Amino acid sequence: MQLEIISIGDELLIGQTTNTNAAWMGEQALRSGLQCSRVHTIGDDPAVLRAVLDEVLGRVDLVWITGGLGPTQDDRTKDALVGYFGCAVALHAPTLAGIEAYFAHRKLPMLEVNRQQALLPTGPRTAILSNPRGTAAGMWFETDRGQVVVAMPGVPSEMQGLLLEEVLPRVRTRWPMPHRPQRTVRVHGVGEAYISNRLGEWETALAARGVAIAFLPHLGSVRVRFSTVAADATVGEALLDQVCSEFVGQIGPAAYSTSDEPLAQVVGAQLLARSERLAVVESCTGGALAAALTAVPGASRYFLGGVVAYDAGIKSLLADVDPGLLEAHGAVSEPVALAMAQGGRRRLGADWVVATTGAAGPDAAPGPQGGPPVPVGTVVIAVAGPGTHAARAFTLGAPARHTRAQRIERWVGDALDRLRQEISAR
């Protein structure tokens, strides 16, 4: 079942806004068994919209439109569609009540242009889709050939709510489709080529089992997506459970989540389960490691915080790193990383401490006394843990093509992954 998307908005054409809605809708379509075959991005121009609709309805039976439903003069999608389908409009009481409640809740005055958003198409081949997140309702039109055109606002949260709660359920009723369960396994520290090579014939045999596999690599991590098509949802889910379990068995501990969770959340769950607490002593990651950990809601239950030791003096001052060690080995070295982790652990009262030191660029970092400089991209990560856990350090690199920002993001992943594996191994 094919679908085309029409994204409306001058701001999309001049690059003021990136069209993230189309990507999100394309993924939802895929998950629902629909295939998005084209996306049309056009300006707020009723004549262009009409021409695109004529063209698209000659190819497919389902069209999703976003944008141009706001209250201002440059929002012209509603009038254009009402004209195109030749509908009457009428005041839609539930939508008006919703708009009034929206303004009352925010203690804002409601204007006549907002009231006009409740003037909506009416008739046997239309439906109004409730949008509790905003003031622009969704609209559903059917052609006399049974084709469906849905219009949604362009605000991402409003479009997403409408698509998941109103549009997809109606589409499934209108065109019953098989289930398309999917699972995403996350892997860190090994590449797509390594994974594929390791899987060998098992990967080839997936197709015969009705399972598709896709690799989505990003800065040291790979998301591996498995999907299948099943008349019975339970059967499909059980097949994917089995496939994910086989996959993890072959890839081993590099696979860190079978439910598409980020590393910081997986580490958080490990710590919560053990009632242990974490702190960081970060140099090259400059705060980004702590920021990734605190991005998880509820992180305060296991994350204490820590030290951003960007300057060498702070490493000594707050993490007890011996200045002689810095001089003898250079800041980007295993002895210094170990001292940061162990010193931080003593000072901060945490069970686990992860420390980072590296050469983020643009310049190489000074090396050990009398030695060569440390090339850009090198990072040393150290993990110190509770009880008899021996602190360990790991020296890793990042590809030369990376930017400074990419290097930092990759090192944050590397640090969280080393921590995860040290916690698991203990």
Next chain:
Amino acid sequence: MQLEIISIGDELLIGQTTNTNAAWMGEQALRSGLQCSRVHTIGDDPAVLRAVLDEVLGRVDLVWITGGLGPTQDDRTKDALVGYFGCAVALHAPTLAGIEAYFAHRKLPMLEVNRQQALLPTGPRTAILSNPRGTAAGMWFETDRGQVVVAMPGVPSEMQGLLLEEVLPRVRTRWPMPHRPQRTVRVHGVGEAYISNRLGEWETALAARGVAIAFLPHLGSVRVRFSTVAADATVGEALLDQVCSEFVGQIGPAAYSTSDEPLAQVVGAQLLARSERLAVVESCTGGALAAALTAVPGASRYFLGGVVAYDAGIKSLLADVDPGLLEAHGAVSEPVALAMAQGGRRRLGADWVVATTGAAGPDAAPGPQGGPPVPVGTVVIAVAGPGTHAARAFTLGAPARHTRAQRIERWVGDALDRLRQEISAR
């Protein structure tokens, strides 16, 4: 002069990749005086590409295509275009030399499929555009009616280099256009409506002076873009200098950059000019404030690092905050923020310290002893400075609709902006 863009790639249709290329190209078009009137996103399918080209060349004289130029079997754009324009192909020696050098530099084996990337269209109405960043050259085709179709790879850095260095200069030669200079002024802490109201008739009069104004708001900051059209570049630049200067005069210190620089860079330049050094003591921003500062290359010249005091104990341990103060006033309070900034300044040996404490959610933060909790979104920022500078604290809020991540990003901007204004005022 109108232009349409064709983005090719199955990954764009299933939402695996967001179409950031189209937004970037749309902005470049606008800056060059071209108008992108439509974007077509399609799969790797030569028949669809031919049909779209037929349609687009019936409307406009310039077409930019990205994607489908890689070495693998699903990259079919080159063959489709060679067929569409009926060109011959020949081995393009400079491109082959570039590909060989690319693999030699990376010490990777070069495959036959890579060599075939140097088989390129040839003939009077074609040109090959050099891509030093990758192995897929750009291609320029002209129709017998003088229309131009340009194909570029989909890798963003390669497309951007080709567009700026090869495509736009040739387009300007082919269709001479007036200059379109532009300036972006950044403003923090006041909204779009406030700015517009403040500008009053001055804003209205801009059109008569030939200057367009656009507002691009994002989490507490607004980028205000001025552009003009001028036959003489010097005249246009001078007009925009004058307009920016008038704008800053009316908006005052909330305007922090007339050259579109981020706040962290502006603060860095202030500190460098004064040879002063900065540290942070951050609670609610959880590392994101330090990460924004260290994202600027060369930050180590003025940024020492600091403390992520997520847990109350760390606030006392590393920033000397009196536990009694925390209990009496609650962690999200001006006395605690001031103590964090002043304690951090004493401990870390920095000239300036900025401290953050707030309720990031999902739950409200505990309030003072016996008092009500602090609502989600509240933040207290304190700035302590050198010499006779009196530490100051500021209590701010964030809109209720914000997510946790948006709140943190906004608070980072608020903290950097308060710091900037305190440094300026001293």
